[in-house]
Amino acid sequence: MTPLENIRNFSIVAHIDHGKSTLADRLIQLTGTVAERDMQSQLLDNMDIERERGITIKANTVRIEYPAKDGKTYVLNLIDTPGHVDFAYEVARSMQAVEGSLLVVDATQGVEAQTLANVYTAIDADHEIVPVLNKVDLPASDPDRVREQIEDVIGIDASEACLISAKTGVGIPDVLEAIVNKLPAPTGGDPDAPLKAMLVDSKYDQYLGVICIVRIVEGTLKKGDRIRMMKTGGTYDVDDVGVYRPKMVGVDSLGPGEIGYLNASIKQVRDTRVGDTITHEKRKCETALPGFKPSVPVVFCGLFPVDANDFEDMREAIEKLALNDASFTYEMETSAALGFGFRCGFLGLLHLEVIRDRLEREYDIDLITTAPSVIYHVHMKDGEMQELHNPADMPDMTLVDHMEEPRIKATILVPDDYLGDVLKLCQDRRGIQEDLTYAGSRAMVVYDLPLNEVVFDFYDRLKSVTKGYASFDYQMIGYRQDNLVKMQILVNDEPVDALSTMVHRDRAEMRGRAMVEKLKDLIPRHMFKIPIQAAIGGKVIARETLSAMRKDVTAKCYGGDATRKKKLLEKQKAGKKKMRQFGKVDIPQEAFISALKMDS
Numbered sequence: 001m002t003p004l005e006n007i008r009n010f011s012i013v014a015h016i017d018h019g020k021s022t023l024a025d026r027l028i029q030l031t032g033t034v035a036e037r038d039m040q041s042q043l044l045d046n047m048d049i050e051r052e053r054g055i056t057i058k059a060n061t062v063r064i065e066y067p068a069k070d071g072k073t074y075v076l077n078l079i080d081t082p083g084h085v086d087f088a089y090e091v092a093r094s095m096q097a098v099e100g101s102l103l104v105v106d107a108t109q110g111v112e113a114q115t116l117a118n119v120y121t122a123i124d125a126d127h128e129i130v131p132v133l134n135k136v137d138l139p140a141s142d143p144d145r146v147r148e149q150i151e152d153v154i155g156i157d158a159s160e161a162c163l164i165s166a167k168t169g170v171g172i173p174d175v176l177e178a179i180v181n182k183l184p185a186p187t188g189g190d191p192d193a194p195l196k197a198m199l200v201d202s203k204y205d206q207y208l209g210v211i212c213i214v215r216i217v218e219g220t221l222k223k224g225d226r227i228r229m230m231k232t233g234g235t236y237d238v239d240d241v242g243v244y245r246p247k248m249v250g251v252d253s254l255g256p257g258e259i260g261y262l263n264a265s266i267k268q269v270r271d272t273r274v275g276d277t278i279t280h281e282k283r284k285c286e287t288a289l290p291g292f293k294p295s296v297p298v299v300f301c302g303l304f305p306v307d308a309n310d311f312e313d314m315r316e317a318i319e320k321l322a323l324n325d326a327s328f329t330y331e332m333e334t335s336a337a338l339g340f341g342f343r344c345g346f347l348g349l350l351h352l353e354v355i356r357d358r359l360e361r362e363y364d365i366d367l368i369t370t371a372p373s374v375i376y377h378v379h380m381k382d383g384e385m386q387e388l389h390n391p392a393d394m395p396d397m398t399l400v401d402h403m404e405e406p407r408i409k410a411t412i413l414v415p416d417d418y419l420g421d422v423l424k425l426c427q428d429r430r431g432i433q434e435d436l437t438y439a440g441s442r443a444m445v446v447y448d449l450p451l452n453e454v455v456f457d458f459y460d461r462l463k464s465v466t467k468g469y470a471s472f473d474y475q476m477i478g479y480r481q482d483n484l485v486k487m488q489i490l491v492n493d494e495p496v497d498a499l500s501t502m503v504h505r506d507r508a509e510m511r512g513r514a515m516v517e518k519l520k521d522l523i524p525r526h527m528f529k530i531p532i533q534a535a536i537g538g539k540v541i542a543r544e545t546l547s548a549m550r551k552d553v554t555a556k557c558y559g560g561d562a563t564r565k566k567k568l569l570e571k572q573k574a575g576k577k578k579m580r581q582f583g584k585v586d587i588p589q590e591a592f593i594s595a596l597k598m599d600s
């Protein structure tokens with residue numbers, strides 16, 4: 001067991017791409033935690049999809065042993081936290097398990113929106129913060145300017161910030177010394193007290209079952225102990241305890257201040273509650289740790305198999321994915337248009353994409369994704385309040401008194417030149433400007449926006465109007481009443497429920513027109529005329545007509561080249577597979593998403 005004063009627990013906070021993972025790799029490498037031949041970049045991102053997209057989804061931890069200049073060997077426990085806005089709540093939770101943070105800022109870019117959001121989370125968790133300026137090997141780096149910016153915008157002293165290049169390794173020893181000298185050791189913690197440990201995160205391993213990452217606050221955890229989860233009441237025998245280096249290595253025991261894993265034949269991640277207090281069954285601790293609110297899904301959409309025969313496979317795949325991800329919810333849904341599928345809830349759009357990608361790639365299921373929606377509060381005239389997850393379930397408007405929608409506070413950092421475009425974008429999305437300040441040549445804008453207008457393609461639009469220079473972060477602020485209506489789309493006079501959306505009354509006409517125009521381009525011509533309409537209640541607010549024509553793919557193949565004709569017809573058939581029939585009309589899969597993209 002390591003004495004408390006020789007332990008340092010920390011996380012790294014950074015904006016995406018500022019070098020968090022590269023720095024973690026360097027720290028691991030320099031301390032010889034991994035043999036040189038086993039070194040591969042991004043050691044901590046072990047899920048394929050994380051590695052591929054360069055994002056971290058679940059918290060990971062690694063234990064590093066560092067012989068410091070003062071002659072003592074320290075145990076450094078690094079918790080790697082997710083870096084994307086969707087997972088902000090997970091970041092806040094993992095931070096409760098450590099005492100300090102390295103604040104990594106790319107010295108060529110400076111402070112970005114996520115730097116701010118993450119560093120404030122660290123400050124809220126009472127962290128000591130060590131600023132680290134990365135990428136000083138690049139000619140464009142300007143450490144002095146960025147140092148000043150950290151002081152002006154964040155308000156912490158950056159005069160002793162470490163100047164490093166995580167890529168070349170310059171300055172890494174200074175970071176290790178700063179961790180030891182500037183970050184506090186964990187406090188308190190009697191190894192003989194009844195066990196009190198925090199469940200920091202849990203994940204599913206196909207060979208070992210559920211692995212829990214734990215931080216010991218008091219007492220000692222050993223293999224063979226019988227433990228109790230104080231919130232869920234579950235009791236388990238501990239099969240193994242250990243640490244990540246970053247591979248799993250068993251240890252005899254974990255004591256106060258230490259971070260490691262435990263494995264106790266827990267069947268599914270859902271049986272564990274992140275933030276729960278773990279204690280011994282026989283000798284319980286008196287009070288539990290404060291615990292966390294569970295993270296709740298904010299974005300919902302329907303997922304349907306393109307081929308109805310895939311439904312059972314899809315159910316199995318979704319159940320498996322949910323085993324490892326308690327923040328992802330699902331329930332069966334039937335749609336008149338799309339048949340059987342699932343209504344799924346996600347933490348954000350990236351989370352949605354990750355799950356959808358995994359279903360398609362790992363389980364080989366072609367999916368139709370319906371428009372993402374948020375949760376509306378529908379206040380009925382009889383005083384009851386209903387949560388609306390799916391626009392298709394909207395109750396009869398005559399029974400509704402009023403509706404509320406979720407709003408967010410969005411923080412956007414953008415170079416001056418693009419400020420006008422950003423303000424226009426936020427204004428177009430029904431935003432209310434709350435603040436506009438400058439940090440050097442960059443503006444920081446704060447907007448109050450409806451989540452509904454952001455979940456879909458706001459981030460893409462923001463990136464495109466600012467050529468990628470803007471950064472964005474948000475947090476939920478609550479519900480507010482507004483004039484919202486359900487807009488239906490009718491194709492060939494039949495409503496397509498999967499295309500229903502909630503819109504603001506004042507924008508309904510514009511949105512309806514844009515959608516029917518898009519659909520006209522997306523739906524192939526048929527042998528008959530197809531009216532495409534947008535309607536509110538029974539009233540049509542926009543209409544386009546797709547004229548009749550048979551698309552003869554073989555028309556260009558005059559002469560007798562039969563094989564080429566056959567090939568083209570087969571290609572047409574394959575293309576058809578991705579379509580769904582609505583009455584007599586085929587609607588291609590991409591229409592469900594593309595039709596909703598707004599051009600501003």
Ligand SMILES: Nc1nc2c(ncn2[C@@H]2O[C@H](COP(=O)(O)OP(=O)(O)OP(=O)(O)O)[C@@H](O)[C@H]2O)c(=O)[nH]1
Pocket residue numbers: 014015016017018019020021022023054055056083134135136137138164165166167168
């Ligand atoms: N030139 C230079 N490039 C660097 C340095 N550190 C990181 N990079 C590069 O910057 C990019 C982003 O680095 P990552 O370590 O993946 O960034 P991250 O912050 O972990 O990103 P997320 O995991 O997506 O949050 C990679 O292409 C790195 O090779 C550095 O010191 N100098």
